[in-house]
Amino acid sequence: MLFLLFLALGVLGCHCNSYNETICDAASVTSGGQWKAVIRFSSPIHINDVIGGQLSLSHSDSRYVQVTGTAQEDLDKVCFTLLGSYTGDSAPTTVALVYALPAIGSAGSREIRSLREKRATTVWTLSSVPQTSDIKALLKPFEPYHHQWGDDSLSASTKHSSSPALTVHYAKGSYSKTPHRGGGFMTTPTHLPDGVTSLILKYDVYFENFGFGIGGKLPGLYGGVKGEGAYQCSGGNNPSTCFSLRLMWRENGDGEVYAYIPDNQRSDFNSRSDVEVNYQYGHSIMRGAIKFRNGAWQTVTEEVHLNTVHQFDGRVKFCVKHGSEAESCHEAQHLNMRNDANFFLRGLFFSTFFGGSSTNFAAPNDCHTYFRNFSLTIPSGTAVG
Numbered sequence: 521m522l523f524l525l526f527l528a529l530g531v532l533g534c535h536c537n538s539y540n541e542t543i544c545d546a547a548s549v550t551s552g553g554q555w556k557a558v559i560r561f562s563s564p565i566h567i568n569d570v571i572g573g574q575l576s577l578s579h580s581d582s583r584y585v586q587v588t589g590t591a592q593e594d595l596d597k598v599c600f601t602l603l604g605s606y607t608g609d610s611a612p613t614t615v616a617l618v619y620a621l622p623a624i625g626s627a628g629s630r631e632i633r634s635l636r637e638k639r640a641t642t643v644w645t646l647s648s649v650p651q652t653s654d655i656k657a658l659l660k661p662f663e664p665y666h667h668q669w670g671d672d673s674l675s676a677s678t679k680h681s682s683s684p685a686l687t688v689h690y691a692k693g694s695y696s697k698t699p700h701r702g703g704g705f706m707t708t709p710t711h712l713p714d715g716v717t718s719l720i721l722k723y724d725v726y727f728e729n730f731g732f733g734i735g736g737k738l739p740g741l742y743g744g745v746k747g748e749g750a751y752q753c754s755g756g757n758n759p760s761t762c763f764s765l766r767l768m769w770r771e772n773g774d775g776e777v778y779a780y781i782p783d784n785q786r787s788d789f790n791s792r793s794d795v796e797v798n799y800q801y802g803h804s805i806m807r808g809a810i811k812f813r814n815g816a817w818q819t820v821t822e823e824v825h826l827n828t829v830h831q832f833d834g835r836v837k838f839c840v841k842h843g844s845e846a847e848s849c850h851e852a853q854h855l856n857m858r859n860d861a862n863f864f865l866r867g868l869f870f871s872t873f874f875g876g877s878s879t880n881f882a883a884p885n886d887c888h889t890y891f892r893n894f895s896l897t898i899p900s901g902t903a904v905g
Contacts, residue, residue, distance in 0.1 A: 536605045539565060544599040545618035549591040554621040555598050557587040561612040565604055567861075572600035576828050578861035579715065583612075585861075588621075588828070640720075644709035646894040648683035649676050658686070662707045662870070667751050670703025670873075677890060680726050680817070685890040688872050690736075690883045695875040696755075701883075702873030706742060706751050708866045712896060714746060718825045719865040720897040730814040731884035732769050733874055737778065739891070740766035741824050742869035744858070750866045753780035756801050756877070763857045765824055765836055766871050768804070769812050776807040777822070777838050781857050786832040794852055801877075809850035810840040818842050821849075823899070829861045868896065 549555045557573065564582035567575060573589035587600060598618045606612055646661050655671045673691075676684035691700035712719075721741050742764040744750035749761030758780045768778040780802045790797050796804035812818060819841040827834030834857040839849035872889060875881040 536607055537611070539567075539604040539606050539611060540601065541611075541614065542599060542601045543614065543616045543618075544597055545616055546596065547598045547618040547620055549595045549598060549620045551591055551593045553591050555589055555591065555595075555618060556621055557589075557598065557600065557616055557618040559585050559587065559602070559614055559616045561585075561614055563606070563608065563612040565606040565612050567602050567604040569603040570600055571603065574828050574831060575861050577715070577717070640897055640899050642895055642897045643711040643713075644894070644896040648681070648892055649686045651676050651678070651684045659705065662705065662868075664710070665705040665707040666748075668703075668705035670701070672700050674703045677888075680728070680890050681892055683892070685726070685892040688889045688891070690874055690887050690889075692884070692886045693882045694873070695879060695881045695883070696873055696877050697875075698882075701875075702737075702871075704737075704869075704871040704873070706866075707868050707870065709868075709896060712867055714864065716865045716898055718823075718899050718901075720821065720823045720895075720899055721868060722819065722821045722893070722895045722897070723891055724817050724819050724893045725812075726817045726890040727769075727773075727812060727814045728888040728890065729885060730773075730887045730889075732771060732773050732812075732814075733884050734881055735768055735770045735876060736874040736881070736883075737871045738767040738769060738820070739868060739870045739872065740764065740777070740822055741865055742766075742867065743826070743865040744863045745860075746864075746866070754869075754871065760859065761863075763863070764802075764869050765822065765857075766802075766869055767820065767822060767838070770804075770807060773812040773814065774808040775810040775812050775838065775840060777805040777836055777852065778802040779805050779836075779855075779857075781855065782859050784859065785856050786854050805836065805852045806838055806850050810838060810848050812840065813842060816842065819847075819893070821847075824857070824865060826858055826863075826865065827856050829859065832856050834858075868894070 561583045570587050573587040576588045577586035650657055652658050673689045675687045677687040688702050694701035744762030752759050753762040753764040764780045766778045768776050794806050821839040823837040825835045832854045834855040835853040837851040839847050841847040874883040
């Protein structure tokens with residue numbers, strides 16, 4: 521009886537109305553071809569499903585969505601149905617435009633590469649940090665940042681570079697539960713817009729006096745809802761509000777993407793050769809595909825493309841470049857990184873320490889990392905709300 525009362529109060533408090541509208545628009549699409557629809561609403565609405573297409577983008581103001589699909593036959597008109605809910609006395613009115621997408625490969629690879637280079641947008645760079653012992657001043661270029669820790673391990677140094685690099689000290693025997701173990705914070709640069717579905721992180725890292733032990737964390741990308749809920753995916757916490765894609769070093773300098781992502785992955789996820797599953801903490805993706813080196817600068821790149829909601833088309837690329845050597849890159853595809861169209865990439869998850877949560881991960885000796893030349897770039901063709 522009490523449950524029914526709560527249910528009734530929830531329904532009465534919501535004042536939600538169901539929304540079901542079929543949209544048709546003229547568009548010439550050949551069989552097997554892809555199409556896109558852009559829909560604007562007169563008032564906020566929550567779209568939770570699409571019949572005859574896939575929801576590929578939903579703006580944070582709930583007044584704009586994009587739907588994509590593939591024609592099963594030659595079409596001169598595309599139709600699909602939106603399902604959702606809205607508040608208020610009358611349903612929002614819609615303005616929709618449907619058009620065919622160009623066929624993949626319709627332009628030469630050189631032309632496509634040129635377009636990507638021209639349209640990519642670098643939204644944040646940081647070549648060096650201030651030469652200071654004050655932590656707030658040291659981290660000021662990363663503002664606004666959240667959940668910062670590790671004051672006892674962070675500093676600036678010109679030991680291996682002409683300008684100050686962000687320096688992290690790991691005490692011998694340190695791991696995730698000890699002092700002097702490393703540092704971390706999450707930052708969303710002010711020029712990173714809301715609604716980013718693809719992002720490239722790049723930075724240089726130098727490992728000094730490093731015994732790699734059995735593993736430790738390195739900076740990567742993170743995302744989810746806007747605000748506090750996006751900062752939670754680490755330390756064995758994997759709520760539905762976020763995802764994180766940090767990097768890790770493993771034994772002998774093996775590198776990997778360390779992923780806190782939703783449990784609902786493609787049916788072959790547990791048997792993939794490039795994934796070591798861990799549903800309690802993070803999954804190891806592409807372990808050993810690249811190698812970190814002690815005593816040298818290396819440039820690390822992580823490129824993430826979020827999945828279309830309800831599809832397994834997310835992908836992450838991980839690269840390392842040693843000096844004048846050719847860059848080594850590897851990519852993992854068919855990933856689900858989000859279950860909500862309002863979850864986006866939010867920025868840099870700076871996180872570095874030995875661990876793991878047990879003494880088995882402890883640093884084998886006193887050592888340091890140095891970081892410089894950070895950048896965040898939105899690649900071409902990225903949907904931005």
